[in-house]
Amino acid sequence: MLRRFGFIVALAAGLAISPAAQAVSLSPLRYHLAIDPGKEQVVWVKVTNTDAVAATFKVRVGGAKQSEAGRPIFGNSLDEAEAWISPRDTKILLRSGEEKKVYFNVAVPEGTAPGTHTGALVVENIAKNTLSGQVATLLLIDVAGIVEEAATIESWQLPTFIRKPHLNADLLLKNNGTVAMPVRGTITISSVFGKKIDSREIALGGTVLPGTKRASHINERFPLVAGPYKVELLIRYGLSDTIIRREKTLWYFPVWLMVSIVMIVVVWIGSRFRKKI
Template identity: 25%
Template sequence: MRKPYVLLLPLLLFLTLATPARAADNGSWSVYPVSSAVAARPYFYVSADPGQTIEDKVVVANKTDEPLTFRLYAADAYNTARDGGFAVKSLGEKMRGVGAWAELAKDRVTVPGGAAVTVPFSVRVPAGAEPGDHPGAIVALDERVEQGDGGVALGVQRAVGARVLLQVGGPTLPALAVENVEISHDQPLIPGFGDSTATISYTLHNTGNVTLAPKVELKATGLFGRTLLTRDLKKLPSQLLPGQRVRLTERWRDAPHLDRTDVRLTATAQNTKESATASFVAVPWLVVGVVAAAIAAGVRLAIGRRRRLAGPSRPGERGTARAALTDPPTKTGRRAGA
């Protein structure tokens, strides 16, 4: 009986500082631009006008002792939804930029152990291409599936890609938006008996046509404008690609137990700045409920006490007194002849 496979395609786009290890590398093979006359290049930096064609070469190096065969293809890049990391599309996905415009001289190549193969490619930018950044990669995919253990095997295909940073000539527009800010607040039933934590979720959206390196500041204020928190956020994508959205979260420990809090997120990048706000009310509901119940009980006791002090009313008392006041005086008879 054949075991089902779950196919995963991690595209390892690592960069280091040493040469020639500036290439994207997974320990078994690496992919990098052919060295220029000046120095080795960590990426492909390509600048072209609409309608122009650029020629270049990619190197695939086998770092093992055995020959390896790779499928070569060009791919568009995107930001991962989980953390905004740089990733590229898989073979067979719809391509709109570099993945559609680049053409390699070979789509498969066998590299002997310990050797490297250079493959030419071209990038033909359409006449109607939108100006701005169009990031992508040249990918070397090992089509073999590595089988895992267990009743349901986990199949993994490995790939390495060299980044292509293509900029199409024309007007550039850096623009950034902060969208869909939401806050969830967890606090103990009794203040002081547990942590009060707020989780701020928000979306960073690159609405322009150039790649951005965003920075985000979180500021929280309480009643009467008191500053409760100011923080520069760290869990951000180093490169937010044009048109991409990334959903991010930030935890705030020691959030207020009793306050009305306004949270402002301010995102900045090259020549762009945008803010968004959200609010939440921190209330210890158990304490409020106990206090409300005590007040209600006190009001009932006070009303009952006033009634007891007033005493019971006797029917007819007021009517009797009014009758006594309105009775006519007694007439005395006069003696005859007086």
């Protein structure tokens, strides 16, 4: 589905960063911008030297992408938007405990196609060439214009037979559109005659970036008795709230029922054998 971006600035949601103990800290940890082609915005990050001694920090631009688990992965040369971002200062000196705002210009070239792009605002301790001396703010840039929201279910692995009233399934979604999109999911269990038994919302990890896949494991307990059921998976995605549905049949055979059937068969075979004797 096609949608038009407006012009907004907000903190990004659904993409979390969990830094370990660092010798430097940044805030905010994520930005979400919407910029028209040919326009420019300025963003800043507050850098704090949390080390016990003064230090010189390098300020640079990096790239970012998203793992199937929904976590950001930082690197270089991951998106064309890295060329749109430039720091005003490339080095800063901070005393222990001192903080300073560092500014970045974000300029989207004329003619850039609408959609979501990613970048990273990186600060690293020059004296500590390790991960503990580096931090990054995730930057999402929505280029304004007509964008496409599209998603597919790449796979939905659900067992046909279960022995416990637990639904264990693996789901893989893909964002085939040009814009970052929120995703929500619901699992509904019904009888084969259509009577609803239960329905649960499932966690899908929040926003999915364009071209990215999202893997989710579903583990839910339902009030089931022995027999067949219909399992409906419903995915809602994007600002358009588009729906994708999938349905499968599930058979619940509890262990006690299987044991009972085996015992009945054994007794029946034994009785038939005794009659022949």
